[in-house]
Amino acid sequence: AQKITQTQPGMFVQEKEAVTLDCTYDTSDPSYGLFWYKQPSSGEMIFLIYQGSYDQQNATEGRYSLNFQKARKSANLVISASQLGDSAMYFCAMRPTHSGGYQKVTFGTGTKLQVIP
Amino acid sequence: EAGVAQSPRYKIIEKRQSVAFWCNPISGHATLYWYQQILGQGPKLLIQFQNNGVVDDSQLPKDRFSAERLKGVDSTLKIQPAKLEDSAVYLCASSLDGGAPVPPLHFGNGTRLTVT
Numbered sequence: 001a002q003k004i005t006q007t008q009p010g011m012f013v014q015e016k017e018a019v020t021l022d023c024t025y026d027t028s029d030p031s032y033g034l035f036w037y038k039q040p041s042s043g044e045m046i047f048l049i050y051q052g053s054y055d056q057q058n059a060t061e062g063r064y065s066l067n068f069q070k071a072r073k074s075a076n077l078v079i080s081a082s083q084l085g086d087s088a089m090y091f092c093a094m095r096p097t098h099s100g101g102y103q104k105v106t107f108g109t110g111t112k113l114q115v116i117p
Numbered sequence: 118e119a120g121v122a123q124s125p126r127y128k129i130i131e132k133r134q135s136v137a138f139w140c141n142p143i144s145g146h147a148t149l150y151w152y153q154q155i156l157g158q159g160p161k162l163l164i165q166f167q168n169n170g171v172v173d174d175s176q177l178p179k180d181r182f183s184a185e186r187l188k189g190v191d192s193t194l195k196i197q198p199a200k201l202e203d204s205a206v207y208l209c210a211s212s213l214d215g216g217a218p219v220p221p222l223h224f225g226n227g228t229r230l231t232v233t
Binding site: 032033035037042043044045046047050052091093095096097103104105107108109110 | 148158159160162165173206208210214218219221222223224225227229
């Protein structure tokens with residue numbers, strides 16, 4: 001069974017500072033992908049960044065980077081130089097890697113980030 | 118490419134009434150998902166289709182919820198009769214099949230349902 005844990009229900013960060021949102025996971029699948037999504041108050045879920053379990057390097061996408069520690073089963077999202085528009089809910093998710101069959105996608109409970117001017 | 122289309126955007130109904138939501142996934146995406154998201158919580162999978170077959174409906178309240186994806190493209194989710202606790206945002210998502218790198222889910226804007 002898969003499980004995603006996000007232990008921070010809410011976070012505050014000063015504008016222009018960096019912030020780390022925590023995500024730990026548990027899975028029996030040998031190969032999987034980890035995702036982060038942003039959900040602004042308008043409700044749409046926006047895909048931010050992806051990390052494959054066998055990727056040698058941590059993923060980066062602009063101001064987003066993923067601090068992936070496979071042995072600790074953690075995939076923390078780092079947002080650098082926070083902007084007011086980063087205020088939103090952030091969800092960590094996981095999906096196993098295999099073609100065909102059933103790839104269950106599991107979401108965490110989310111972290112609400114508020115950026116302070 | 119066009120994104121995932123959902124309609125309606127908002128719906129208000131009284132309890133015991135019925136409601137239907139429509140979703141058109143991104144062209145070529147074989148997998149389609151319906152999620153229920155209650156305010157302040159993460160998305161909860163209701164049903165997952167691969168083409169026009171159901172691969173997971175374990176959390177779908179089958180006494181009142183139904184979903185279909187007849188031609189393997191667009192999908193409809195129905196609630197009949199609605200209860201107050203069904204008030205939520207209903208998100209549709211689609212993705213390519215698995216493999217590596219794992220394809221992400223692409224979400225529609227959702228339907229915000231209020232049951233009074």
